[in-house]
Amino acid sequence: MTKIDTVPARLSPSTLTQLDEGVVQPGYEPSHHGVGIVHLGVGAFHRGHQAVYTDSVLALHGGDWRIVGVSLRSPTVAEQLNPQGGLYTVASKGEDSCEYRVIAAIERVIAAATDPHEAIEQMAAPDTKIVSLTITEKGYYRDASTGALATEHPDVVADLNDPQCPRTAVGYIVEALKRRRERGLTGFTVLSCDNLRNNGAATRQVVVEYSELLDADLSRWIERNVTFPSSMVDRICPATTAADREAAAIVLGLDDQGLVVTEPFSQWVIEDRFCNSRPQWEDVGAEMVADVAPYETAKLRLMNGSHSALAYLGCIEGYEFIHEVMSDDSIAAFVRHLMEKEIQSTLHMPDGFDVAQYIESILGRLKNSSLPYRTAQVAMDGSQKLPPRLIASAIDRMDVGQSVSDISLVIAAWIHYVSGEDEHGRRRVLDDPLAYQLANLPSSTTNNANDVVDAALGLADIFESRAASSSVFRNNLVASLDAIVCHGASGAVRR
Numbered sequence: 001m002t003k004i005d006t007v008p009a010r011l012s013p014s015t016l017t018q019l020d021e022g023v024v025q026p027g028y029e030p031s032h033h034g035v036g037i038v039h040l041g042v043g044a045f046h047r048g049h050q051a052v053y054t055d056s057v058l059a060l061h062g063g064d065w066r067i068v069g070v071s072l073r074s075p076t077v078a079e080q081l082n083p084q085g086g087l088y089t090v091a092s093k094g095e096d097s098c099e100y101r102v103i104a105a106i107e108r109v110i111a112a113a114t115d116p117h118e119a120i121e122q123m124a125a126p127d128t129k130i131v132s133l134t135i136t137e138k139g140y141y142r143d144a145s146t147g148a149l150a151t152e153h154p155d156v157v158a159d160l161n162d163p164q165c166p167r168t169a170v171g172y173i174v175e176a177l178k179r180r181r182e183r184g185l186t187g188f189t190v191l192s193c194d195n196l197r198n199n200g201a202a203t204r205q206v207v208v209e210y211s212e213l214l215d216a217d218l219s220r221w222i223e224r225n226v227t228f229p230s231s232m233v234d235r236i237c238p239a240t241t242a243a244d245r246e247a248a249a250i251v252l253g254l255d256d257q258g259l260v261v262t263e264p265f266s267q268w269v270i271e272d273r274f275c276n277s278r279p280q281w282e283d284v285g286a287e288m289v290a291d292v293a294p295y296e297t298a299k300l301r302l303m304n305g306s307h308s309a310l311a312y313l314g315c316i317e318g319y320e321f322i323h324e325v326m327s328d329d330s331i332a333a334f335v336r337h338l339m340e341k342e343i344q345s346t347l348h349m350p351d352g353f354d355v356a357q358y359i360e361s362i363l364g365r366l367k368n369s370s371l372p373y374r375t376a377q378v379a380m381d382g383s384q385k386l387p388p389r390l391i392a393s394a395i396d397r398m399d400v401g402q403s404v405s406d407i408s409l410v411i412a413a414w415i416h417y418v419s420g421e422d423e424h425g426r427r428r429v430l431d432d433p434l435a436y437q438l439a440n441l442p443s444s445t446t447n448n449a450n451d452v453v454d455a456a457l458g459l460a461d462i463f464e465s466r467a468a469s470s471s472v473f474r475n476n477l478v479a480s481l482d483a484i485v486c487h488g489a490s491g492a493v494r495r
């Protein structure tokens with residue numbers, strides 16, 4: 001790849017015409033369309049997924065469906081997109097293909113930490129029909145075992161004490177809905193696009209519980225005037241790197257600080273329960289269904305469960321990227337076995353859904369070497385990810401007396417990842433909301449596996465009682481942890 005010597009101009013409405021002609025341009029004039037959606041959490045996933053579908057709807061049908069993004073914590077995305085008039089490029093990279101497309105669906109990004117009032121007012125604006133979310137699992141502040149709002153969490157406590165200046169997504173949603181109610185406006189649809197089980201119902205529960213603590217009448221109004229459809233989202237969108245931006249600048253001829261790299265595959269299955277109008281996403285590839293649950297469960301358990309398996313086995317084995325772990329034949333064969341022999345039997349798919357083909361497609365996607373995804377990125381927040389991705393499958397299988405040896409091996413890999421020593425003889429610094437509890441686990445490198453597993457199973461936020469109290473599960477974990485500590489991840493899966 002040749003380096004560029006001069007700094008290219010920044011992508012923006014005024015430089016669009018300078019784009020290389022191979023780059024797909026927006027099929028509409030952005031300024032002719034108003035805003036109908038506010039999205040909380042404008043990270044790479046939203047920009048590579050929902051915003052792309054919305055961009056296609058704007059090109060096909062028009063309408064006032066542009067998006068105002070809200071970053072709840074960092075101003076980085078606002079700094080990347082606002083000077084570009086909201087424009088950014090999505091680079092879809094397959095093993096042998098690469099398409100660059102400029103997306104114009106995002107009108108602007110509000111950095112809520114510096115301007116909470118602007119974010120709330122945009123959500124309370126009469127034209128806002130949908131507030132959608134990609135705030136990651138921990139952004140919901142739920143007690144993982146009960147699903148209830150974590151009312152003792154300092155961020156939730158702070159929001160309850162100062163609701164007009166919130167920190168949490170739930171705090172923003174409820175304050176905006178309160179203002180809409182006071183102004184005689186309708187509610188909006190709250191659309192979760194995160195990898196949670198029953199993400200609509202989960203969001204509804206925390207919003208209703210939070211509003212109940214502030215104002216019971218408001219809570220009843222929300223129950224009557226707001227809908228919370230579930231949705232299953234799927235597209236691999238790793239964090240963009242400086243090297244990605246440099247490579248894109250050569251193709252684009254422009255500097256794009258908002259670039260998103262992703263894969264050609266994309267899927268969105270949405271429960272059709274909107275309290276206002278909505279974009280016709282089904283005309284551009286999304287599937288509107290009455291019940292998302294089977295799709296969501298299959299995606300969380302097969303796709304995300306395998307992703308997490310590759311992340312923990314890969315980190316222990318010293319692999320930096322997911323596709324490198326997939327090139328380890330023993331681990332790749334193990335992941336196929338995990339899906340086909342253990343997870344698949346826990347699913348209840350609609351007639352005509354081809355699970356075997358779905359598994360092949362996931363394995364192909366995970367091998368994609370054009371889209372390096374760091375194992376450490378997938379490994380973060382394991383305390384939030386393991387319950388829906390892997391522990392739920394283990395519980396379903398144990399309930400009917402089936403074996404859980406593959407799933408246990410992955411969970412043992414996670415235990416070793418969070419409690420064992422890395423190649424430098426140090427415990428890892430964990431990126432996880434439960435990092436403090438995890439740091440207190442006995443080291444799996446120097447302690448008996450029985451003691452380490454018992455301490456891990458005592459983490460009630462992660463292991464619900466049906467898993468924590470199962471001797472079958474415990475014995476499998478102990479044997480797997482022993483195997484991993486003695487033989488490494490690759491050695492353990494071969495055994």
Ligand code: CS2
Nearest residue numbers: 233234235236304307377378
């Ligand atoms: C990944 C997901 O980082 C992770 O935990 O498993 O972000 C995954 O890439 C997406 O859910 C794919 O749709």
